[in-house]
Amino acid sequence: MNNQMTEHSEKGPLSISNPSQFKMLFERIGLPVVELDRHFHLIHANAAARKLLGIEERDLDSKISATDLVVDEQRSLVVRGLESLAEGADSTPITLRIKRSDGVESMAEVFSEVILEEGEIAGYRTYAFDLTRRLALEERFKEKEDIFQLIVENASFTGILVVNGDYKFEYVNDKLCDMVGLSRRDLLGLDFREVLHPDSVNLVSDRYIQRQRGEKVPREYEFQIIRADGEVRDVMISSSIIRSSDERVKTVAQILDITEEKQSKHKLEESERRHRTLIETMDSGLAVDDEEGMTVLVNEALADMLGYDSVDEMIGIPITEWVHGWTARNVTEKAQLRKAGQKENYELNLQRKDGKIVPTIVQASPIFDPDSNYIGSFAVFTDVTELKKAEAEVRFFLDLLLHDIGNQLQLILAGADMLSRDADQDQISRSKQYVLDGARRCLNLITNIRRTEQSKSEPLAAVDLTEVLKTQVRLFSGQYGLHPTVKGLPDSMHVIADSALGHLFWNLMENSIKHNPRDEKTLEITGERKGKTFVVSFTDNGPGLEEEKKRSLLDPTRRSGGVGLHLIRRMMDKYGGAIHLDDRVEGSPEEGLCIRIELLIANEKS
Numbered sequence: 001m002n003n004q005m006t007e008h009s010e011k012g013p014l015s016i017s018n019p020s021q022f023k024m025l026f027e028r029i030g031l032p033v034v035e036l037d038r039h040f041h042l043i044h045a046n047a048a049a050r051k052l053l054g055i056e057e058r059d060l061d062s063k064i065s066a067t068d069l070v071v072d073e074q075r076s077l078v079v080r081g082l083e084s085l086a087e088g089a090d091s092t093p094i095t096l097r098i099k100r101s102d103g104v105e106s107m108a109e110v111f112s113e114v115i116l117e118e119g120e121i122a123g124y125r126t127y128a129f130d131l132t133r134r135l136a137l138e139e140r141f142k143e144k145e146d147i148f149q150l151i152v153e154n155a156s157f158t159g160i161l162v163v164n165g166d167y168k169f170e171y172v173n174d175k176l177c178d179m180v181g182l183s184r185r186d187l188l189g190l191d192f193r194e195v196l197h198p199d200s201v202n203l204v205s206d207r208y209i210q211r212q213r214g215e216k217v218p219r220e221y222e223f224q225i226i227r228a229d230g231e232v233r234d235v236m237i238s239s240s241i242i243r244s245s246d247e248r249v250k251t252v253a254q255i256l257d258i259t260e261e262k263q264s265k266h267k268l269e270e271s272e273r274r275h276r277t278l279i280e281t282m283d284s285g286l287a288v289d290d291e292e293g294m295t296v297l298v299n300e301a302l303a304d305m306l307g308y309d310s311v312d313e314m315i316g317i318p319i320t321e322w323v324h325g326w327t328a329r330n331v332t333e334k335a336q337l338r339k340a341g342q343k344e345n346y347e348l349n350l351q352r353k354d355g356k357i358v359p360t361i362v363q364a365s366p367i368f369d370p371d372s373n374y375i376g377s378f379a380v381f382t383d384v385t386e387l388k389k390a391e392a393e394v395r396f397f398l399d400l401l402l403h404d405i406g407n408q409l410q411l412i413l414a415g416a417d418m419l420s421r422d423a424d425q426d427q428i429s430r431s432k433q434y435v436l437d438g439a440r441r442c443l444n445l446i447t448n449i450r451r452t453e454q455s456k457s458e459p460l461a462a463v464d465l466t467e468v469l470k471t472q473v474r475l476f477s478g479q480y481g482l483h484p485t486v487k488g489l490p491d492s493m494h495v496i497a498d499s500a501l502g503h504l505f506w507n508l509m510e511n512s513i514k515h516n517p518r519d520e521k522t523l524e525i526t527g528e529r530k531g532k533t534f535v536v537s538f539t540d541n542g543p544g545l546e547e548e549k550k551r552s553l554l555d556p557t558r559r560s561g562g563v564g565l566h567l568i569r570r571m572m573d574k575y576g577g578a579i580h581l582d583d584r585v586e587g588s589p590e591e592g593l594c595i596r597i598e599l600l601i602a603n604e605k606s
Contacts, residue, residue, distance in 0.1 A: 054100030181228035197224035293331035338366035462602035516542035544589035
């Protein structure tokens with residue numbers, strides 16, 4: 001290019017050594033370029049210029065004047081500008097409104113220079129910068145700016161603010177004014193710390209300073225403000241910094257009033273706390289299962305009831321693992337009832353972790369989500385073990401009254417029937433004995449029942465087994481004329497028991513002779529220490545018991561053995577001991593029975 005053009009002066013017009021090559025160069029570039037002759041007629045326009053002016057290449061032969069290319073009010077401006085260039089003035093860019101051949105106007109910034117040939121002005125070259133696209137962008141930006149300002153000014157949920165480097169508000173929108181209860185005039189120029197709650201001043205100020213320094217601090221956090229009327233409000237801020245054209249740092253933030261949200265959250269948390277407290281402190285067990293019958297929630301009471309170490313141990317296991325006798329089919333059947341909205345109260349046996357059974361009464365209800373979809377059920381389990389024991393005991397005593405006392409009343413009636421006006425003395429004596437025996441047995445039954453009830457409430461204590469047993473043996477010998485053989489008793493042996501221990505020994509001794517038909521009755525009582533227990537054995541030479549009968553006598557749900565053996569079983573349960581029935585001679589039950597009781601030694605109870 002250096003051999004194609006020569007500078008006229010450092011800032012002056014250019015002289016062209018090869019005009020045709022110069023025109024070819026401008027034809028290839030995207031910048032609009034036109035050339036005018038000395039009379040301001042258009043003699044050349046590159047492709048970009050023709051597009052800008054809306055003309056064809058053939059139009060260049062029509063002697064189009066430069067003044068025809070602009071709007072009427074700018075024609076004189078074009079002429080004066082070109083003439084001033086011819087007079088040696090410096091070129092100055094000007095903005096012109098180009099009038100295209102199709103009548104459409106566009107904006108362009110133009111820069112012109114003179115063309116010299118052999119030192120004489122041959123014409124003018126003009127470079128144009130199309131401003132239409134830039135103006136369109138500026139217009140869109142201005143439109144977006146207006147929309148953005150409208151959104152910010154009328155934001156109904158968030159307050160928007162700009163704070164300068166001196167803690168003062170530079171901009172606030174209407175919502176922020178509403179939040180603090182002050183007008184925009186009052187807020188602009190106000191130190192933002194003046195609207196903060198005293199407890200929040202240090203927090204917000206420290207983070208403001210750190211952010212101004214460029215330090216990393218949380219963008220979002222909560223604090224409190226005080227309205228002009230004194231009301232305290234909870235707010236959430238989201239802030240960032242910007243740098244202005246003069247490099248000053250400013251804070252731009254959005255403020256959201258979360259007072260009602262926090263109050264609702266607090267109420268919800270308080271409600272949840274109360275419900276959880278109720279669940280955790282209730283005596284009854286509570287469980288929630290999902291639609292598949294998997295355990296999703298239990299309380300401490302249920303975990304304790306079933307022998308689990310913690311509630312977490314039960315979460316995630318199927319309820320069939322702790323509902324005794326239930327299968328997947330049972331779960332499905334119950335789920336169908338719950339889906340239909342049915343509530344139920346029924347009895348159900350639960351299975352402890354150690355395998356023991358816990359009888360309960362269940363109150364079961366369905367759970368639905370907000371869209372009324374079934375998502376599971378919850379149930380409250382009330383342990384009725386003691387109630388079941390009481391019911392069994394009531395049934396036992398009722399059976400006892402109907403059976404044992406009924407039998408004795410029959411004996412009394414039979415004795416009474418034997419009396420007649422012509423009865424001899426011997427018959428009268430037998431009749432009297434029938435009546436007295438029946439009455440005594442009724443009284444014994446009533447005494448045993450009374451002692452059974454009394455034994456429920458008496459506390460356990462350390463009782464000297466040796467002293468109690470020797471006393472009962474002495475009384476027994478005096479009443480029945482049978483002297484038991486006693487072996488292995490230490491001088492003193494304290495066990496866990498109560499004042500009914502003597503009655504327990506009496507019942508065991510009486511039982512050994514009551515059912516012994518032999519003329520030569522024997523009873524041997526043996527004491528032996530075994531670890532932390534002391535074992536007392538009562539061995540007789542009666543007819544003994546078959547194995548099935550032994551199991552029946554030890555079954556607490558059966559009446560076998562009468563109230564005496566029932567009382568013994570009750571007392572051993574209370575004492576934490578055990579009772580065993582064995583053959584006196586192993587394998588030969590007809591040789592007699594051995595009843596062994598194990599009692600906890602008082603000073604070695606674990």
